[in-house]
Amino acid sequence: MSALQNALKDLEKFKAAYTSNDLNRAETILGELKLKLIQLTSLPPICEKTLSSAQELSFGRDCYEHAAVYSVRTKDEATMERCFTQVKAFYADTRSLLPKSDQEPILIGLNLLRLLVQNRIAxxxxxxxxxxxxxxxxxxxxYAIQLDQWLMEGAYxxxxxxxKAVPSDLHALLLQDVAATVRDEIASCCxxxxxxxxxxxxxxxxLMESEVAVKGYAIEHAWTIQEEYIMFSHEESASLAKEASSLSLINNTLVYAKELERIV
Known part of the structure; x- marks a missing residue:
């Protein structure tokens, strides 16, 4: 069995490990894969032309792409930073050597979302x-572009x-903390x-699962529940408005409130 064939088997093991959420095993295999990548002279920065150059370049790209996917599953910012930087560099270095990968726009979109979630807007x-x-x-x-637009508008x-309508499970992983943060921001505006x-x-x-969940959320925020209403406490400032009579009015007011914050 050639070194490349052996490495391809390791890549399959790596994919199986992170897909099954065995992240410790995946990390170990990824370390072994990176050592094997260093030994392939067809890969950047050497880019030596050999009989197996095409296969080695394709293998290298697969490794970096799957490493990026793995990094999202770890939810570790440092790991994601490293893996996405590596796959982007590989795309740039092999642009003239390989046809474009179908995974490239998908991963670039995930990277955009990662930056947005980390509030790295610039x-x-x-x-x-x-x-x-x-x-x-x-x-x-x-998806990332639209999300950025809504965040700028304050359309929480x-x-x-x-x-709740993400392109993939990887997007859902990146957005886990965002949902809670945005929900708290909506609640604060209300x-x-x-x-x-x-x-x-x-x-x-x-957008909570049930009205029971809403009541639980209200209790956590020390709001008072009276019959069908949530009563807000205004100890520091007077209320800006009376009861919201419709969902449309609530939405418009939230956007307006956010714009006021940015102007001030």
Missing amino acids: EFHTELELIPVDDHANPGIQ NKVLQAT EKAYEKLRIKDAHKML
């Missing part, structure tokens, strides 16, 4: 400018809805804007 827009316009239509890239309800809010409206606005 880097997000820098990366976006480097992406060919034709790739912007890719669902993963478009749309962001929250987007976390608390500042209204004296009371119908539980059924809060249920729709916060």
Whole structure:
């Protein structure tokens, strides 16, 4: 068995390990794969032409792509930073040596989302400018672009809805903490804007599983529940408005409140 064939078997083991969420085993195999990649002279930075150059380059790209996927599953920022930097560098170095990978726009979209989730907005827009316009239509890239737009607008309800309609399970992993953060931001805006809010409206606005969950959330935030309403406490400032009579009004007010914050 050739060294490349042996390495391909290790790659399959790596994929199986991280897919089954055996991340410790996956990390060990990835370390072994990287040692084997160093021994392949067809790969950057040497790029030596050999009889197996095409296979080795393809294998190398597969390794870096799967490493990026693995890094998302670890949910470790340092690991993601390293793996996405490596796969992007490999794409750039082999642009003239390999046909474009079907996985490239998918991973680039995940990288955009990663930067957005980490609140690295300037880097997000820098990366976006480097992406060919034709790739912007890719669902993963478009998803990140749209999410950024809604965040800038303060349209938190749309962001929250987007976390429940993701392009893939990897997007869902990146957005796990975002949903909770955005829900808290919506709740904060509601608390500042209204004296009371119908539980059924809060249920729709916060996109929670049930009205029972809304009541539990209200208790956690020390809000008072009176019959069908959540009563907000306004110890530090007066209420900006009365009860929200419709979901549409709530949405418009949240956007307005966020814009005021940014102006101030």
